[in-house]
Amino acid sequence: MDYQAREIEQKWRKEWEERGTYRVSNDDSRPKYYVLDMFPYPSGAGLHVGHPLGYIASDIYARYKRLRGFNVLHPMGYDSFGLPAEQYAIQTGIHPAVATEENIGRYRSQLENLGFSFDWSREVRTSDPEFYRWTQWIFQQLFKHYFDQDAGIAKPIAELEARLAESGNAGLHAAAEDDTPQITAEEWNAMDEREQQLFLLNYRLTFPEESYVNWCSALGTVLSNDEVKDGVSERGGYPVERKLMAQWSMRITAYADRLIDGLEEIDWPVSLKEQQRNWIGRSQGASVRFALQEDADTAIEVFTTRVDTIFGATFMVLAPEHDLVDQITTAEQRAAIDEYRTWAASRSEVERMAEVKKVTGAFTGGYCINPFNGAAIPIYIADYVLAGYGTGAVMAVPSGDQRDWNFATHFDLPIIPILDAQENIAEAADPTKEGKYINSGFINGLTYDEALPKLIAFSEEKGIGKGKVQYRLRNAVFSRQRYWGEPVPAYWEGDVPRLVPEDELPLVLPAVDKYLPTETGEPPLGRAEDWKYKGKYDYELSTMPGWAGSSWYWYRYMDPKNEERFASADAVDYWQGVDLYVGGSEHAVGHLLYSRFWNHFMHDLGLVPNREYAKKLINQGMIQGVIEFLKMQKEKVDGNSRFVCADIAKEEEAQGVEFAQIPIHVDYVQDYGTDKSYVNLDSIKKFLDWRPEYKNAIFDCGNGTYQSGVFTPNTDAQESHLVTVSEVGKMSKRYYNVVNPDDVVARYGADCFRMFEMFLGPIEQAKPWNTTSISGTSRFLNNFWRLFFRDGKWLVTEEEPTKDEMKVLHTAIKKVSDDVERFAFNTCVSAFMVATNDLNKMKCHKRAILEPLLVLMAPFAVHMTEELWAKMGHDTSVHHADWPALEEKWLVEENVTYPIAINGKTRATVDFPADSSKADLEAAAPDLAEIQKYLDGKTIRKIIVVPGRMINIVVG
């Protein structure tokens, strides 16, 4: 009898739960290891086969580490605040907590189906008040600290207050708002408490401010930059506009340098680190002041990474919102400038993105002076200069910058070459630094490297510029005008924000009658009744963004029930941080950046031991689905829809007929995923039952037409089919291609599902799901089972293994040990298959071979190996044994088969004793009969021997 997956898997899952097999203790003498998965948002749709990929990989590694003698923490929880539950609540009136609870239940049962070794007693949920109490607490710590740039760490705001009282903020190096005024100690001390509090907001690591935000009116909320894609909301695809609003903000920019430098010490994928670096966007340059021609006391400050090009600056461009625009604009140009500014402000983000190539702008009529050569250059405004980056002003060098070149060409401004190596600047800008300077005053004739120190010396001497580091990274908007999130634990005493006292946390999300903004445009929390601090002050009404709870959650798993602290100092000290983190790369510049920021901050406060919380990170690739489309003509034919074969559609498209692609359920498609996928007439009938709106549609199959249940052939064909279009893409409800792991598990078992997902290919690669090839993995598991059982008979014997059998075992031990360490789980599965096939061929059923093999496979086929382990007579409450030790001696061969190459080309193979020395081989090689026929009268010139590997004979 074959392996009965369902029965055995259920039995063991029950057993594990009853025994608490996967409970982890914080009090253990073994070395610790922490394997973390990115916790899921429990959506209503449940899991598809792509979701568990990373969980399977991490589970295998966690189990492997346990067998290697580690105390392994491998928890799971839910990132349970989020927009979908809220939108569902808006539609149905069901409290998001209720819907979320239900979704979590579904997730939990789907996850439990797969045999993970999670310690469920440590489960966390970000929407649980006992959890978000600490999210709120960390928020308050951020409010209570500022960033000292000299020390490079966060410090209590009280220290800053003391400093201000003593010497004002002159010479203070602290991360602050750009427009923070300079004050003296006297001025500070003369301020009243309110004024002091407002002043301190310039320094606090989280603070409310008026800022431009991505406002999405359809969703009724503000979105972060990474929630906006191509000018529309990532979720729902609604338009997003820029709007000035009072928002809580996180001063992540204070940590920009540390977030870049910290990447050096962590083992994360190169591309992910690169994404973070680009996102932070550190650029080294200089800021230079260009005085106005009309008013020498006022200067426009610009940021440039190429001071060397300054002699080629032929005009200046300001952002339309720039503060000096009004002052600069002349009476004649006033109307044109106002018109342009109005137009620019009305332009939506989408339009701006779409019309990047279009050159727009207006002349202010004003001029400023190039401080390096005294030239007067005209000042323009244009919306290609962003108010939010640098100083919102650019010195335009059209010969070296393509955007400046486009602008200059459009407005007929001069383009001055500045390097003798610049080519074709009449056609396009040349941004290279090659050659020697021309038209560049005192740096003429120098190269870039020679000119730079001279430029710096000049600008410092004249006091016109200084070196500056500019970041692309902005402070993170932290407020969301939503209901289903952590309430920001603050209240407003007039215009001064104050923290809710620590002992009153958690500030629990109040009940509301509706989940929509109020009539006056306040967030949903504005609907809560009697929700005022001490019945007197207004609570902050916004909630935290989705990334708040996920920015520290790994610490909560260490000590999930703690009521005194986010996790006890002992627990944090024992577990330290995450050793292996597994999750998707889509979080590269969201969660993975914000969580590093919070962790750096927590480290500054001495709360956690490491600056970087996750030593190693692996991105699992997405599992994609096959999407099948029918080609439907956009225009109806005689009032009916017309579907045609993909190849016919192609021909007709060439003639200008337009087609739409209608996704069709993959189950209806034969040979799906291939280039000859099609639906036959039976499937068309099924399709019509499913989509009755097409019931009279015409199906043009090339050799006939199908309509209303009748096939009319136009050749003598009796059968026909309609060729579909296949694509590989997201697994999603709208493409009818979602594969539910429950279905796969029901048919093949969880062990098979786990091994198959690993077998699909390298973990970090995206790959399409293909259910048909799972049969190979299923066959393999049956073959493995048959090493132990055949027809219900136990086959395992106590015989001594032979040398060949030992070799099979130790080859597998070596391969799997090496490959698990480098997360190459696909080749591990191959190694198991090879060993199983070999042993079956040898009819080897010996305990001495099978037992270690069982341990080797235990992290992969978790239920089957447990069953067999018990059958072997072992105690399963002690989880397996130690990882089998590799004895290399079994891999040593008596004879080694050497490939013999003549001039690098392999011509024969010959066996030599394994202990042959290099000299032996060199001596024996020329006389081999195998090579004589290739010599062909030529002489042997050289013999190259790599012992154990190959022999190459050079003739000529």
Place this chain on the structure above:
RNA sequence: GCCGAAGUGGCGGAAUUGGUAGACGCGCUGGAUUCAAAAUCCAGUUCUUGCAAGAGAGUGCGGGUUCGAUUCCCGCCUUCGGUACCA
């Protein structure tokens, strides 16, 4: 445009420091079993050529280093992912 990663049979993919390219699996072909089918088992399967033994070609393209290159170097091409008026 910029940044990053990757190109190997019909397909997913192996080949850890340069050493018999294509492990393992799917698919396909043939056979066994069966009244038949499914399932299972056995054999074959990079391409070209040949009845066969064999011969030749072959890891995106073009060069280079080497006795020997999927692997190292130079120059291209293509695909995927990220990002974009960031000065």
